[in-house]
Amino acid sequence: MTFPKIITFCCNWCAYPGADLAGISHFKYPENARIIRVMCSGRVDPGLVLEAFISGADGVMVMGCHIGECHYEHGNFEAERRIKLLQYLFNKYGLGAERLRIEWIAASEGMKFAEVTADFVETVREIGIMQEETTEILEVMKDTFYGERLRLALGAANRALSSGADGEKYEEALRRIAEEEMNKYRVLQTLRKEGELSARVVAEKLGLSLRETFNHFLDLTREGVIEEGEMGEDQYIVYRFVG
Amino acid sequence: MEEEREGVAVFFCHCDGEVSGMVNVPAVAKYAATLPKVVIAEEHEHLCSKEGIARLKEVLGTGKVDRVVMAACSPRTHGGIFLSALESAGINEYLVEFANLREQCAWVHEDRVEATEKAKDLVRMAVFRVMELEPLEKIKLSIIPSALVIGGGVAGMEAALNIASKGFKVVIVERAEEIGGRVRKLSTTFPTISCGIPCRHDCPDCEFTPKIEEIYAAGNIEVLTSAEVVEVKGRIGEYKVKVRREGGDDGEEERDLNVGMAIIATGSRTFDPRRIPDYGYEFEDVITSEEIELMYLQSRKGGRGAKLLRPSDGRVPKRVDFIQCVGSRGLKPGSNPYCSITCCLYAMGHARAIKEMYPDTEVYIHYTNIQAPYRGFEEYYKETASLGIKFVRGMVEKVEKRDGELFIVYEDEDSQKKEDMATELVVLSVGQEPSDATAKLAEMFHVERDIDDFFMEVNPRVVAEEKTGVFIAGCALGPRNIRYAVADGRAAAENAIRFMEQGFVEVEPVIPEVDADKCIRCGVCESLCHYEGIKVGKQEAAEVIAALCRGCGLCVASCPSKALQMRYYSDDQLRTLFKTAFSMPVAEAEPERG
Numbered sequence: 001m002t003f004p005k006i007i008t009f010c011c012n013w014c015a016y017p018g019a020d021l022a023g024i025s026h027f028k029y030p031e032n033a034r035i036i037r038v039m040c041s042g043r044v045d046p047g048l049v050l051e052a053f054i055s056g057a058d059g060v061m062v063m064g065c066h067i068g069e070c071h072y073e074h075g076n077f078e079a080e081r082r083i084k085l086l087q088y089l090f091n092k093y094g095l096g097a098e099r100l101r102i103e104w105i106a107a108s109e110g111m112k113f114a115e116v117t118a119d120f121v122e123t124v125r126e127i128g129i130m131q132e133e134t135t136e137i138l139e140v141m142k143d144t145f146y147g148e149r150l151r152l153a154l155g156a157a158n159r160a161l162s163s164g165a166d167g168e169k170y171e172e173a174l175r176r177i178a179e180e181e182m183n184k185y186r187v188l189q190t191l192r193k194e195g196e197l198s199a200r201v202v203a204e205k206l207g208l209s210l211r212e213t214f215n216h217f218l219d220l221t222r223e224g225v226i227e228e229g230e231m232g233e234d235q236y237i238v239y240r241f242v243g
Numbered sequence: 244m245e246e247e248r249e250g251v252a253v254f255f256c257h258c259d260g261e262v263s264g265m266v267n268v269p270a271v272a273k274y275a276a277t278l279p280k281v282v283i284a285e286e287h288e289h290l291c292s293k294e295g296i297a298r299l300k301e302v303l304g305t306g307k308v309d310r311v312v313m314a315a316c317s318p319r320t321h322g323g324i325f326l327s328a329l330e331s332a333g334i335n336e337y338l339v340e341f342a343n344l345r346e347q348c349a350w351v352h353e354d355r356v357e358a359t360e361k362a363k364d365l366v367r368m369a370v371f372r373v374m375e376l377e378p379l380e381k382i383k384l385s386i387i388p389s390a391l392v393i394g395g396g397v398a399g400m401e402a403a404l405n406i407a408s409k410g411f412k413v414v415i416v417e418r419a420e421e422i423g424g425r426v427r428k429l430s431t432t433f434p435t436i437s438c439g440i441p442c443r444h445d446c447p448d449c450e451f452t453p454k455i456e457e458i459y460a461a462g463n464i465e466v467l468t469s470a471e472v473v474e475v476k477g478r479i480g481e482y483k484v485k486v487r488r489e490g491g492d493d494g495e496e497e498r499d500l501n502v503g504m505a506i507i508a509t510g511s512r513t514f515d516p517r518r519i520p521d522y523g524y525e526f527e528d529v530i531t532s533e534e535i536e537l538m539y540l541q542s543r544k545g546g547r548g549a550k551l552l553r554p555s556d557g558r559v560p561k562r563v564d565f566i567q568c569v570g571s572r573g574l575k576p577g578s579n580p581y582c583s584i585t586c587c588l589y590a591m592g593h594a595r596a597i598k599e600m601y602p603d604t605e606v607y608i609h610y611t612n613i614q615a616p617y618r619g620f621e622e623y624y625k626e627t628a629s630l631g632i633k634f635v636r637g638m639v640e641k642v643e644k645r646d647g648e649l650f651i652v653y654e655d656e657d658s659q660k661k662e663d664m665a666t667e668l669v670v671l672s673v674g675q676e677p678s679d680a681t682a683k684l685a686e687m688f689h690v691e692r693d694i695d696d697f698f699m700e701v702n703p704r705v706v707a708e709e710k711t712g713v714f715i716a717g718c719a720l721g722p723r724n725i726r727y728a729v730a731d732g733r734a735a736a737e738n739a740i741r742f743m744e745q746g747f748v749e750v751e752p753v754i755p756e757v758d759a760d761k762c763i764r765c766g767v768c769e770s771l772c773h774y775e776g777i778k779v780g781k782q783e784a785a786e787v788i789a790a791l792c793r794g795c796g797l798c799v800a801s802c803p804s805k806a807l808q809m810r811y812y813s814d815d816q817l818r819t820l821f822k823t824a825f826s827m828p829v830a831e832a833e834p835e836r837g
Contacts (some may be wrong), residue, residue, distance in 0.1 A: 008819045020317045020379075023346030031352050031361040034368065034824040035343070038404040038812055039753070041797030048814060071691060072795035073773045082800075114351065148763075151803035155767030200710075 004058035004081040004124040006033040008097070008117070009049075011041045012105050013071035021110030022117075031113040031122045033061070041102075042066070042075025046082040046154075050142040054135055059099045059124035063113075074158070076104065081157055081174075086145075088175055089182065093137050098126045116196035136189065142176060143185040153177050183208055184216040188225060191241040196229050198236035248309035248333075251370055252283035254299060256290035256315035258345055265349035267359040268695055270312070274363045278370045282307050292323045296328045303332035311374070314342040314362075314370040335378035337752070338810055342369040364824060371823040375816045381749035382789045386480035386712070387503035387530055388743045391416065393472055393684065396424020397725055398717025399508035400453040401732030402739075406506075411741050414465045414500055416486050418625055420678070421453055424510055424552065426725055427475070427720075430539035431592060467498065468699070471680075475687040478790040480504075480711030480748055504712045506738035507684055507698065508732060511675035511718035514570030518577040520567060522671055523642030527555040528649055529669040531569075532586070535593055551597055553668055559601050560667035564651050565590045566639050567610040571674035574611065574638065579720045581695060583674030583720040587614050590672045591627040599632055606632045609639045609653055609664075642669050675722040686715045689774060689793075695719045714738045753794040753811045758785035761806035768798035768807060 010016040016037050017146055022029065038044060041064025049060050062083055064076040087097040100121055105113050124130040144150055153174055161167055189201050197205075202212040217239055222230070229238040253275045257263035268286055274282040285302055287295045290313070303311070311334050313325050320340040326336045342365040343366070352358040367740065388411050392403045395417035403413045415422065426812045458464055467488055474485035484500045513533055516524040522527045530538075536553070542550035553560050567590060568574045571583040587610070615624045628634055637654030639660075644650070652663045677696045685692050690713050698715040716733035717728035719754035742748055755777070756770075762784035768777045769785070776792030779785045799807040808814065822828045 002364075005825050007824060017319060020319055020343075020346040023317070023348075023350035026350050028353055029347075029351055031354075031357045034364060034815060034821070036820045036824075038796065038817070040797060043809065043812060045814065048800075048817055048821075051818060053821050056825060057821060066694075069691070069694070072793060072797065073255050073689070075795050075797045078771070078797060078801065146805065148803045151801065152765060152767065155765070155771065155803055159767075161771040163320055173680035182386055189685040203317040 001130060002032055004032055004121060005056055005132035006059045006061065006117075006121060006124065007052045007057045008033045008035050008043065008063060009044045009106075010035050010037055011043075011051050011064045011071070012037055012039045012074075014065035014069065015041070015103075015105040015113070018063070018105035018109045018113040022114040022233065023110075025110045029112055029117045032121045033117050038172055040070065040072045040075035040192075041079035042072065042077075044079055044082070046048045046086055046145040048087060048143055049083075049088035050145060052129060054129070054138050054142065058127075058130045059101070059120060061101045061103060061116075061120055063103045063105045063116075066106055069106065073163055078154075078158065079211060081150055081171075082145075084171070085154070085178055086141075089141060089144075089178055090180070092180075093141070095130075095134055095137070098123050101129070115210075140182055140185045143188070144181040147181055147185070150174075150177055150181050155186045180212075183212060184219060186211060187216040188220055188241070189237060191220075191226055193243075196232075196240045197236040198232045198234060200234055200236045246782040249280075250282035250308040251278075251280045251310045251312060251343075251373055252285065252302065252308040253281055253314055253366060253370065254290060254302075255284070255286040256295070256313075256344075257286065258349075259289055262315070262345050262349045265352060265355055266344055266362045268344075268362075269354065270359055271362045271366055272346075272430040275314070275366050275370065275466060280310075280374055281370055290315055291324055296324070299325075299328050299513055300332045303329070303334060304377075306333070308334075310338045310340075310373045312340050312342055312366065312373050314366050314369070316345040317341070317343045317347065320346070324493075324719050329403060337379040338376050340369040340373040340376070342366045350428030359449065365829070366514045367488050368820050368823045371490055371819045371828065372816055375813075375819050376811065379752040379810060382746050382752050383752075384478065384480050384750060384790050386742050386746055386748055387501055388463045388746070389502045390412070390504040390739050390743070391472075391482070391484055391500060392506045392508060394424065394508035394510055394679075394717070394719070394726070395419075395458075395466065395468070396508060396510045396717060397426050397453060398505065398510070398728040398732035398735075399424070400455070400458055400721075401729045402506045402508060402716055402736040403464050404453050404457060405460065405733055405736035406739055406743075407464045409708070409744070410463070411740070411743050412463045412465075414467060414502065416470045417466065417647040418466045418471055419511075420469050421455075422468065424465060425513075428533060428536055428540070430536050431596075435608075438594050443637075453732075472497075472684065472687065475496075477592050477709060479743070479750070482628065482712075491747075496542060503690060503743055504714070504741060506714050506716055506732075506735045507688070507690070507719055508728075509680045509684065509719045509737070511676050511697075511722060512678045513722060514579070514583075514673040514676055516569050516671045516673055519570065519575045521575060521641045522566060522639070523649075524671065525641070525646070526644055526649060526669075527670065528553055528667065529642055530554065531673045532589055532593065532672045534674065535670050539596065551600060560604060562605040562664075562666045563594075563597055563607070563668045563670060564666045565594060565606070565608045565670045565672055566642075567608065567672045569671040569673045570676070572611070579674060579695065581721070582613065582614055584670040585724050586674060588620060589625065590670070590723075591624060592672065594632045595627055595630060598632060607635055608632060609635050609637065609651075611636065611638065629752040635655070675718060678719065681719065690715065693721075695721070709742075710746065712739070712742060712748070751794055752789075753809070754789055755796070755799050755807040755809050756804045757785045757787060758808070760802045763805055763806070766800055771797050771801055 070076045083102040091097040199213045203210045226239045232238045255272050272284045325734050336496045390406050392399045392415045393413045406413045446594045470488040473487045476483045486498045556638040570578045571578045639653040651666045693699045716731035716735040766779045769779045774791045797810045799809040
């Protein structure tokens with residue numbers, strides 16, 4: 001059984017040829033990484049990265065052209081923004097931000113490809129296997145990154161920044177939105193798992209304020225994934241998952 | 244007939260031991276045969292050979308499969324050869340997947356058992372992905388049979404002449420008042436002597452410098468001087484280009500051009516030696532190689548023979564020092580990292596001219612390495628040294644003025660001494676760097692630049708996608724001598740001619756598809772696309788403009804409502820790769836046989 005299991009997304013123009021050059025130059029590196037070729041690092045949906053972890057990867061690396069050298073001009077900027085946000089959440093939820101890496105590999109950097117891969121394999125080996133129990137939080141994160149709200153904020157970043165928005169503040173806002181969405185989907189996951197629950201019970205279970213939990217209940221009801229039920233014994237209305 | 248074909252053929256290449264030396268190919272092939280939908284698992288010693296290709300076609304000729312996995316070298320190596328062979332055997336090229344067993348497996352691992360296990364994984368990934376693929380057809384676009392050439396130097400002129408000779412219309416847009424480019428500013432070129440454009444010698448052996456008269460004489464070449472490209476719209480085969488030109492009634496006029504192809508031959512800019520204060524360019528008697536050319540040219544105009552006189556007092560200098568690599572090869576802070584290629588030879592030419600005119604003048608060339616690679620160049624170098632011109636190997640520390648006299652402080656590596664000598668004239672052999680227009684044109688035409696900010700040179704061995712119809716020639720790609728700039732012009736013209744003669748171009752169908760019901764008209768896709776490849780209306784759902792889309796998939800990964808899916812790289816098609824990367828997919832742990 002391979003450990004650690006590494007998925008490496010390589011762009012077609014720089015990183016994949018860089019990996020080929022490592023081969024042509026016979027630079028050795030551990031056999032743990034499986035390369036997935038995409039046209040641009042900007043194609044790598046953060047949702048797919050999370051799915052790779054859910055499927056059993058212990059580490060995921062995204063490799064693209066150096067900043068300023070993207071074959072498609074700015075795809076790598078978007079890739080970087082997404083991975084940074086993912087790293088932030090991995091750190092916050094104790095999954096280990098080091099399991100995720102973004103690297104720039106030029107077509108001429110066979111040596112760098114081999115070295116970075118070897119280093120990443122070692123790093124992830126030290127952190128250890130991605131435990132089965134993490135699936136739950138990864139699923140929540142996946143829902144977050146497939147959710148419309150965070151994707152709108154991520155997708156609008158380029159437009160906002162090029163018309164003068166403050167980069168750091170925007171990233172802060174992205175992190176805040178991501179955290180709120182994480183909580184929303186944790187609420188959803190709890191209802192999905194445990195059937196009918198009131199906001200009070202969910203708030204207690206997840207350590208959220210009652211107010212925030214109510215807001216998530218409202219949002220999720222509006223999205224049609226949960227619905228209002230009867231009044232419970234504790235005088236709070238219960239909600240249930242409808243999918 | 245198509246319906247009858249269903250299943251996957253996996254072809255394994257031993258690559259004459261390159262793969263099979265590290266990977267147990269028969270074991271992997273045996274494993275592949277157990278995978279779902281695999282009906283053929285065939286090994287060959289050398290698949291890209293004539294015999295290998297023939298075998299490929301023979302096996303596929305039985306018509307049992309519609310999908311193929313090539314478990315061989317990188318798709319970047321022989322992918323093109325395999326795809327055209329597969330296509331002729333009736334396989335849609337978008338139903339093919341590669342398992343890179345050579346560059347990304349056999350060549351990078353040392354343990355045969357582990358490499359073999361990884362190879363099985365790579366083949367399994369490819370087999371599962373190939374089953375997810377959909378057949379696609381290339382998209383055909385028409386081409387307007389006319390070309391734009393930006394830059395009227397030797398490269399651009401050669402390109403224009405070649406295209407015009409095939410009967411296509413060409414428009415040259417030149418920023419300067421006259422065409423001819425930098426070569427026009429040269430008195431002579433080396434080592435051939437006297438084959439610059441202003442040369443009137445008409446040597447019968449001088450055939451590689453296009454002549455300005457020929458350009459103006461050609462009926463189908465239009466020359467727009469003092470003109471610049473200011474806007475570009477459209478796509479390969481159909482560009483709408485706005486050109487702004489000085490002149491006309493109100494001092495400026497605009498022209499709209501419709502062209503199918505564009506050639507960028509904007510040359511390079513000469514390095515400004517003020518950026519390296521050590522070389523003392525502020526002093527009157529420190530000049531650049533371009534200025535010495537100008538002096539030769541001007542003095543020649545009056546009569547026979549050139550003259551070279553000190554700018555400060557009009558006297559013949561008794562000593563001249565040439566400094567090489569000014570702004571090149573990273574010798575001093577502020578210089579570019581690369582070699583500018585032409586400076587060694589032209590400096591020798593200048594030095595020889597001085598020695599011929601004034602045999603008593605001492606001439607020094609300060610260099611760190613002489614770059615004289617082509618035939619005739621080394622000979623020229625040796626001959627120059629034999630004429631009494633002194634080559635001093637070592638860095639020049641500085642040029643300075645003391646008590647009104649010019650001094651040059653330098654190392655002589657051969658004598659291991661530091662010298663501090665009075666001199667009368669210093670000539671800086673300045674290098675080349677990207678021209679001012681490079682960045683703007685690269686952005687307008689969406690062509691790439693390299694690490695040094697020149698236009699990116701495309702390796703002719705790599706089968707490149709052709710989505711721009713823009714070809715680069717000459718020093719716009721990096722420093723070049725005249726001969727190679729001209730050759731570039733010819734090559735760029737050949738490319739443009741090929742498309743124009745064909746009249747159409749086939750572009751990749753690897754573009755997004757829109758689910759109009761899911762699209763929320765937010766416009767994220769449109770705002771992220773640099774190519775105007777996707778449009779969203781207020782009412783209408785997103786629409787992909789196939790001719791402009793480059794297929795990067797950025798919009799797909801960013802779409803807030805997941806209304807976009809990428810052909811050939813859909814979420815499902817990528818998902819299947821990581822789901823099968825280390826084991827059979829969970830749901831299909833029991834392989835069903837063929």
